[in-house]
Amino acid sequence: MSQTAVLGVMFGLWYFFNIFFNIYNKQVLKAFRFPMSCTELQFIVGSCLALFVWVTGIHKRPKITKKQLLTILPLACVHTLGNVLTNVSLGKVAVSFTHTIKAMEPFFSVVMSAAFLGDVAPPAVVLTLVPIVGGVALASATEASFNWAGFVAAMGSNLTFQSRNVLSKKFMQGMDQGGEKLDNINLFSVITMMSAVLLLPVALSLEGFQFAPSNLQAMGLDPSLIYKRALFAAVCFHSYQQVSYMILQRVSPVTHSIGNCVKRVVVIVSSVVVFQTPVSMLNGVGTAIALSGVFAYSQVKRLAGKKKA
Template sequence: MESRVLSGATTFAGIPHLRKLPRENASCCFVSARPIGTVAEGGNLIWGRHLRPALLLESSPVSKAEILRPCLAAASSPAEGSDSAGEVKPVGFFDKYPVLVTGFFFFMWYFLNVIFNILNKKIYNYFPYPYFVSVVHLLVGVVYCLISWTVGLPKRAPMDSNLLKLLIPVAVCHALGHVTSNVSFAAVAVSFTHTIKALEPFFNASASQFILGQPIPLTLWLSLAPVVLGVSMASMTELSFNWTGFISAMISNISFTYRSIYSKKAMTDMDSTNLYAYISIIALLVCIPPAIFLEGPQLIKHGFNDAIAKVGLVKFISDLFWVGMFYHLYNQLATNTLERVAPLTHAVGNVLKRVFVIGFSIIIFGNKISTQTGIGTVIAIAGVAIYSFIKAKLEEEKRDQNRPLKFMMDLLGYDRS
């Protein structure tokens, strides 16, 4: 995850001016200094569960040994990755190749999402009640989380009022985005819904620019133009087009954009698995009332009976269980992936995932698409590819600019763990 520490220090050529700090006495190797990035100096602490530098702590409760690494001790201590006897400890495969771990998260996220979308659409073909199905998705996930907590995999993280305030807007956005996505899936072809949802990076970039105040380069905005154009072309000639499906997918884009932003903020003190479990519980409570109010009477009158008559009771219950399980697992992996990357990168990966979903849905369901719709979809995906390339180049340039500062901090013996 990206992080920045902004202090009151002046800069020259992109490198903060480092002031020579006074020593307390000649015999001590500790340097007396105020914590960098404190509020009094204009410091800006941002979220992130991996971002807990000791230098950002208040000076009063922290000893000097906790703030700065002793120079002599650092020079004489065993190297990282070795024990006290000097024996080198083996480095784990996943620690050595973190990129492969992130790639595995993306692959499983895509794979489970494809299965979910196919099974979900099959259910809507004989049971067109998206609000109730949305509740089932969340209910199965919540039961899964409760069982996991019971056996201690993972151990349940404590909840307090402050964290609850952070999670409520995340859960509300998650619930709204989830329900509106299902309404769109039930109303139009899966491929068309995902084509509309390809606009999510555009909404994400807009939120970053105008809500979070994070400037987005002009090149990134220009790379999103083909995405907007392609989605517009696909929408005009989509054979399954209707306004319910279109508007619901657009509302889902906005909701999930805000969910990503608020989720990033809420990752301060909780791992992503526990975070998504609490979000699912709150979202379930949010989704139950509209499902009862909007679809309850129809379900009791003929909805359940019609579904059982078409596929049988066992298959009906089995389909609902497995679609809920796949929904929870793919969203859990999506949350784990979000924890490892920046929100905009996550949004781009989300769009690339739709390539697989669109392709498989056309093959499985035999959806017919017009030539213009196909061209529009290709243009949208090409725009996403351009966006991804430009974003990666900008991030690489940013890392190159930060390398001199990192080298200087390492040279001075700062503990950035």
């Protein structure tokens, strides 16, 4: 009972942090149109939180070798790009639409796993991709905030994040074959720190230091308000991902996937309410079809796992 209660609290925190990240991050990006700077701040805050967890002993600090860092580097690169693209999309289109597009993650997961891991999905899994793709297509065709930059950025984030997941799986397999063990939480922390280092020079060269109070005032913005919202969004950003990894260590990947599907529904509904996003009947139907496909995908994967067991 106590373990179930703890897991329930974790799921609640996962959803809470994700909802508030999307709301506050969108509020910042609507006024402060520098997605790389926002992403870099999120990585820096995440790095500080990870260091705090290690220094206080809340989670054991890993011993990282040079070989491991070189292996993790591709993961950090795609992680950096994926988060930048997500923020680009959130700045260009409605939060609800970005998350509808990101419902395409199972499609990219099946394609990437087949291409790089040789894991060919069974026909039942492939069939569940049809409503996902069809639903996203219908939602995109009827989306009031649609623009190609936001759409392509969200699709690109799907591709990069699924590449990261595939590379993570290969990395963990490598560690199981004789390398030093690095759990999911520490792996994410190291990736976050590396991403902060990788993105900093790029963000400064392309966008400059736009968080300076004088720059914000020149844009007609209240520096104090932007700082508060951006920092809170950054804390929520790292927190929801850390909690997600903690949940993944306690439940099966399929259960985690179902939880992620429900989380996406909650985020879409909450963002529509907060931002009063106009949703047409066809747009809502397309989103519902896509999310139903994601749920069906999770269920088919769960049943396939039971048969193997």
